[in-house]
Amino acid sequence: MSSQPSESHTPGPPLPGMFARYTDLVRQGLTAAVPDSDLSDLNLPIQYHLGWTDKDGNLAASAASQGKALRPTLCMFACEALEGDLTQALSAAASIELVHNFSLIHDDIQDQDLERRHQSTVWALWGQPKALVAGDALQSVGDLSMLRSAQLGVPPETVMRVSRILTGAYLEMVEGQCQDLGFESRTAITTDDYLHMIACKTGALIRSSVEIGAVLATDDPAVANSFAKFGSYLGRAFQIRDDYLGVWGDENATGKSTDNDIRRRKKSFPAVFALERASGAARDDLLRIYSQEELDDCDVERVMAIMDELGASRYAEQLTQQSAQQATRALENVELPPWAREEVDQLIDFLANRQF
């Protein structure tokens, strides 16, 4: 599979410094949230999924399988940028990361995915029934962590408010998963359908991360609202970039097989765009290929060739840049210290242009 837009040869922006800055705090919040021994034999699948142990319960040698912790980092950043007390955001940030991880465990069952972050998925190791309850348990652990914010000094009204924001967001998230499921059997999906689906499936939780961080720092609803908007556009940029990397990314950087999204007929942005724009023979080929149960190398190459002809990668990049600009504009009227403004720019640049 050789189709590679030239852009992917550049190294891309580095992970912004805020990720390293919050690592310890995020870990502290998560450690406080996840009970060490109370969950009987659900502990192991949960700690394994979080990247803390291997499948036999031995402590993980590296943090490589723990992911970037994007959502708690966004929460902490929003709180700090508005000069809030970071220690009050610990439980909330952990809660968001746990809810995200619960959704991944269930997602992997839904999609029958055998691997995530270079290792076997929970259901692949422990079976579907246990993976199902491990996900349910993690959601509850996440909810409890949010409520524990009260013990960190967050006023009860605010705890309820952030609980409502998070719960509302994960309700949107499951709606998005449901829409995504519906896409599997359809070929007539517009870019608008797609944007609505990702706004729910990915966008809602990313938006809520930023909004919750802001609400913990300020009582000003206009500011919280601007941060929520910022989060929505960030989420959109993040997901379209994710879909881009799923087709044109560098396997070594992303850790995901490059042609996997096409081979699995995933209705990610490039596929939706191609199905919407193709005409004539290209359209016939796409419809034929996407109606097959299995795709061979030749099918995958044909799909990539059609995407190239239609300029799908360029269009994906344009849409990402547009979302990045909207994210920038969402915070224009919010007063921020210079360091925070600079980090906002770094963050947007990273999410929109990252190679991993």
Added chain:
Amino acid sequence: MSSQPSESHTPGPPLPGMFARYTDLVRQGLTAAVPDSDLSDLNLPIQYHLGWTDKDGNLAASAASQGKALRPTLCMFACEALEGDLTQALSAAASIELVHNFSLIHDDIQDQDLERRHQSTVWALWGQPKALVAGDALQSVGDLSMLRSAQLGVPPETVMRVSRILTGAYLEMVEGQCQDLGFESRTAITTDDYLHMIACKTGALIRSSVEIGAVLATDDPAVANSFAKFGSYLGRAFQIRDDYLGVWGDENATGKSTDNDIRRRKKSFPAVFALERASGAARDDLLRIYSQEELDDCDVERVMAIMDELGASRYAEQLTQQSAQQATRALENVELPPWAREEVDQLIDFLANRQF
């Protein structure tokens, strides 16, 4: 399968009046909690599961498939018995019922059950992936309903407290599901293991229903604690009776096939008791039968004969009565109006001796 202890020929106690008294309020709380159109195509599976519509979305002709609404009834009763404001308990009671129903949707996936309450299960109609997200959505809808208690005038501190009680309870519930999964591959399970499992899987949510109703009515921790204990014993009596009916119940009354629990090698109380107590040839037979993938009529009859020899039904009834007495004692020192005391007795009698 003819083994029937004589007790099952009596009609059993009627459904206490409190169930009918709260029906409208419970329905009102549920209707406010479950959005009518916001969940895109998750609405139908959810409303169908709640017994509100048939699988095509037509309004259900009868309330037969809606179940007894035990948990919200318990919540309402505890609140009213302590002279609390019932309208403040609406959202909380609905929340508990929704969390219970979310767990049933996931349970049916786990157990691969095709029917519940005389109709097809959600996963059987819409497939596992959609049933999985429908369950997740229902949990979120339940969480949001609990938080909505604030709009009914419940103080924020109390909303957080009842949220914590419910979330803690469903965490216990999923732990119980996990223990129950573990039982499937084991034959060495003691009565204590079993009691611990049902205390989590069934007991925690029933206990929390009663406790939440009490907390909404009183600030006295000793009273709330007594109600929580009362709920624990009620839950134990309820589940052991359920297991009894799963083997010796009248199919027409329970709506469940009588030999189903044995045929599916379910480690319900009678099976656990038999496996724990049997010796000699009976023990060998049980171990052989419970190691088979499928049981024929002859196996089921042999298991029932062994249960009869060991007096499993009598022992199940003793254990139920013991739990019923403990439930009564738990409320002995709580001051209750005479009507409530009378209804406590009716409730205990019903749960411990019901035929359906």
